[in-house]
Amino acid sequence: MAKSSADDAELRKACEAAIEGGGSKETVVLSIRVAKSRGVWGKAGRLGRHMAKPRVLAVTTRYSSKTQRTKAFLHVLKYSSGGVLEPAKLYKLKHLTKVEVFPNDPSGCTFMLGFDNLRSQSVAPSQWTMRNIDDRNRLLLCFLHICKEVLGHIPKFVGIDIVEMALWAKENKPSVTAQVKAEDGPAAALTAQIDSEVTVEQDLVSQAEEEDMEALLGTFVMDIGEAEAFSERLKRELLALEAANVHALLESEPLIEEVLQGLDVATVCVEDMEEWLSIFNLKLRHMREDIESIESRNNKLEMQSVNNEALIQELDKLLERLRIPNEFAAFLTGGSFDEARMIKNVEACEWLTGAIRALEVPHLDPCYANMRAVKEKRTELEKLKSTFVKLATEFLRAYFASLVDFMISDKSYFSQRGQLKRPDHADLRYKCRTYARLLQHLKSLDNTCLGPLRQAYCRSLNLLLRREAREFAHELRASTKTSRSPSAWLEPSSGSSQPSNSADTSNVSEAYSKMLTIFIPLLVDESSFFAHFMCFEVPALVPQSMTVGGDGNGADEYDSNDNDLGIMDIDGDDTKSGGKSAELGALNEALHELLDGIQEDFYAVVDWAYKIDPLRCISMHGITERYLSGQKADAAGFVRRLLDDLETRISDQFTKFVDEACRQIERNERNVRQMGVLSYIPRFATLATRMEQYIQGQSRDLVDQAYTKFVSIMFVTLEKIAQADPKSADIVLLENYAAFQNSLYDLANVVPTLAKFYHQASEAYEQACTRHITAIIYLQFERMFQFARKIEELLYTIPAEEVSYQIGLSKMDMRKTIKASLSNVDKSLANMYRKLQKNLTSEELLSSLWDKCKKEFLDRYESFSQLIGKIYPDETTPSVAEMRKILATM
Incomplete structure (x- = not known):
């Protein structure tokens, strides 16, 4: 078997050096080389993520003299780029709860360690792979002994049998046991026993005890019956041992x-030493008290010196705050606001603002707030502030009025005869920007002073804007040359049936568009400039690119740089908080005072355009809608309200025109007798064509409402005129509904509203035609169809074969009816055609009506012929084919 890395002395020394280098005094129990990997066995992964990395696991213990306890740790060490071990991770073995051998590893050398204090349980734990089973068992047995003997608990082993480990430990027990000194503590003693003993459970017998028991039992070989002799022998040996012990003691x-x-x-020596120590202790205590007293006095003197120096520095700083520079005092009380001195005035304002803020509690230590010098200086600064604010307010009010008076007195600023002058406020804004920074400081010094200044600016500029709008609107109307369009579009006339529509009134819409193009961006810019210039804390206004003009005329774009005052907020913030919308109400009130009255000149242009051509209200309404869609609901609220009012006024004017036209239609009802097509039918088609020309892709609501009102009144009036003469009612209806369809056929294909009324007229036309044709047919063949009606009524109560036996319905009566009705059928049909031709005033409708009449007659005759054949099967009547042939020759 190859040598295990756990027996490598050089590896253990390297581990001890790495651990001691981290400042920890611990004893290395076991050090062994492993391979670290992260991932799942049997699954493919990226090489960088699942590749095994060499590591060294070191089990260490540390004995704490304070707690009289031993702590155990697991160090994970990695190799640096130079091949030197360095700490990577540290685990406390008291948190080790589970040791799981990975089941998918066929070698059984891979396991995972589970700790109960890991923060992220979602990350897969590291997997440790040993070189062989012996190294694995050696490390796991080390964990088992330390947890049991030092920490008092055993982790859960998954995938391995503890008994098998115990048997392995018995077979691989080392022959030499390390000698451990007593002063190394229980942890070191345990370290020496790890390689020599294996305990699986609490009540298992050790190997040494087992051998002693076997030797003892081997010395006695006896039968079961010798138990009493064995007991007596043991007693004698015990008495002999006790006697030997007593002899040794004596x-x-x-x-x-x-x-x-x-x-x-x-x-005796200890007692003498104790007395000397008590004497020395008393002398040392007195000496210590003297030293403490001296140190206390020295500390107080040092503290007093430091406090005095700090107090002098604070007083110097406070005196610096309380000093008012002479040059700033001169500018704050001098009252001169010439453009050349504005830089110095602004610097004086900045100093005054900072001085007042520096004497307030958040910026000044609260202990200084009630000092007499601070209160007096604060009062002096307040007087300076009130004096400067009063002088600046009076100057600015007079300055605004003088600027506007100068521009009003110069006629070259306004439109003149033959020349439209676009208002130019660039010079006015340039001069106002000189004092923009001053207004910022006035707001920070005294916010209440801005109210009178805003009011003075609004009143002065309002005069200028109203004068510019009045002169521009007057010259705009005077320079626009156009012919007046007739307003009585639907008025019946004795002359031509079509009104004169040759007058081109497009100049009217162009003039209105020019008025909006020039003044709406100007008013938006003035609103934005006013909000910035007068320091309203509202969201920044983004000027709109006013590129919506009427009738294809593009509008000029105002330079957005006019709204940039080139200033920053006093606090250094160039942006305004979106949460400061509370001032929007005050701003809109000021804008109303700034721009109020200018709407009258816009109204004058609208009224003037209405008098020239009422239909131009349609195009003006579309122009106003486009400007409204380009305006945001921001601080320029007055401009949006102005456009809303203009849209309402245009709608009212157009409604006035529609109402007058409806009254013209209703006047047709008062005529005594009217035949043929009413005059307002073709006139409405001409009017609708003109209205569609003025829409030009804008919203159709205004025109569709007018169509609905017109056609509703037209149809109601037509019905009333038709009811005045019941004999010719259907003729009047069908002729006028047909004329309505013919005149609006093209428009109905593209206008949904007119298409709806077109279908309504078509249904009414068909109903009138049916009623009129039925009346003409019955007038010529009434006897025949009355006979058929009697038969149909009897069929509800009696069988068909009994009808011929009823009074008035016999075969003889049937023959008489047929003879009277069909003997001169061609003559009757000719009379029916002449009757239809006589009543019609429109020749183009005769052909279609006669075809409808023939078809209706054939349908009714076919039903009559079938009924006669059913009731009188033996009788014969002219066939439907013969009747169709006769009608074809008509």
Whole structure:
């Protein structure tokens, strides 16, 4: 058998060096080479993950003199790049709960150790593979002895029989037992016994005891009947041994007396030594007290010196905080806010803000807060703050008013006759930016001063914006040349049946689009600039790219850099917290004051466009919708409300036009007698075509609602006109419904709302045609079909063969009815055609109606012929084929 690595002295020394290098004083019980792997036997894996790695397992013990207990550890050591052992992992054997030999390993040399204190149980435990079964059994027996003798528990063994290990230990017992000194402790003694003894269970007999028992039993060979003789022999030997012991004690009495005398002498020496030690102890105690007193006085003096130095430093710092630089005091009370001095003013504000903040409790030690000097200096700084805030507020209010007054007095800023002027506030914003940083400091010094400043800025700029909008809207209307479109679209007229629609009013929509293109981005930018300039703590406004124009006209884009004030927050944060939306209400109120009144000029443009062409409300509504979709519900809330109001006003104007057109339709009902196609039917088709041209891909809700209202009134009015003359009611209905379908056929294919009304008109047309044709047929052949109706009514109560025996239904009556109705059938059919032709005013409907009439008559005659054949089987009537042939010649 090859030599085990557990017997390698060099390996044990290397392990002891590696463990002692980590600062631990432990005794190596066993050191053995193993191979470490992680994974599952029989499954393929990556080489880097499942490849075995060489390791050394070292079992160590350490005796604690404080707790009088021995601790056992399992060290895992790995080889460094230089081939030197170094610690890798450390386990406490008191946590070892399970030793499991891996069943899939056919050699039985692979096992796993289970510890109850591992944090991550989801990671597969390491697998240890020994070189042979002997090394495995040697390591496992080491674990078993240490856990049993030192730790007081035995781990659970899975996959191996302990008895087999005990038998292996008996066969491989070493011949030499190591000598262990007593002072090494119980752990070292246990180490020496590990290789010599194997105990499987608590009550098993050791090998030495077993040999003694065999030797004792071998000396006595006797039968069972000699038990009494054996007992007597044992008693005699026991008495002999006791007598020998008493004799030995008596012989040793001189030695005992000599030892007792030596003990007495030693006791006297110990007593003398104890007295001297008590004297020395008293002197040392007094000396210790003197030393402690001296050290205490020295410590107090040193502490006092250190405290005095710290106090002087703190007082110097406090005096530095309380000092007001003369140059800052001059700028804070000077009241000059020229552009050249703004940098110094801002620096003075920054110093004042920092000085006030430095005297507050979070930044100042609370013990200084109630000092008289601090209170006086705080009062002085508050006076400086109030003086500076008052002077700056008065200057800015006057400055805003002067800027706006200067721009209003110069007419070149506004639109003039023959020239539309786009408002330009670049110079105004540039001048305002000079004082943006000042406003930031005013807010940090006194937040209440911003209210009057915001109000003054809003009132001043409101005058400028309203003047610009008024002049621009006035010149926009004056420079737009277009013809007025008729507003009475559905009004009946004696002249041409089609209204004049040659006027091109697209300039109206273009003018409205230009108004929005110029002023909506301007108002958004002004709102954003105002929110930043006046220090509202709201989310940053992102200016929209206003590229939605009406009728294909693109809009100019405003430079988003106009909203950048080039400043940072006083606290050094360039971003605004999204949670500060509480100021949105105050901001929107200020924006309402800033922009209020400008909506009147937009309303004037809408009203002007409505008077020129009411249908242009459709395109203006679409332009407004596109601008609304481009606006976010942010701090520029007034702009969104303005667009909402414009959309509502345009809708109201268009509703006004629709209501007036509906009243024009209802006026047709008051005419005494109307025949043919009503005038509003073709006029509505022209109106719908024009309306579809103005939609241009926008939302259809406005137009679809108008269609629904128009057609509903048209159909109701048509029914009322038809009811005025019951004789010609069906003719009026079928002619007008047919004209409605013919005029809206193309639009109904592309407009779902008109398609719905198209199908409704088609159903009403078919019903009117059926009623009218039925009336004409009955007018010529009433006697024949009345005879058939009587027969059908009797068939409900009596059999068919008994009908011919009823009064008025005999064969003779049948022959008379046939002769009277069909003797001159061609003449009757011609009369029916002339009757149909006489009542119609639309010639193009005659052909289709006559075809419907012939088909209806043939269907009814076929039913009559079948009924006669069933009741009067012996009688003959003209066949359906003959009747179809007669109708074909008509």
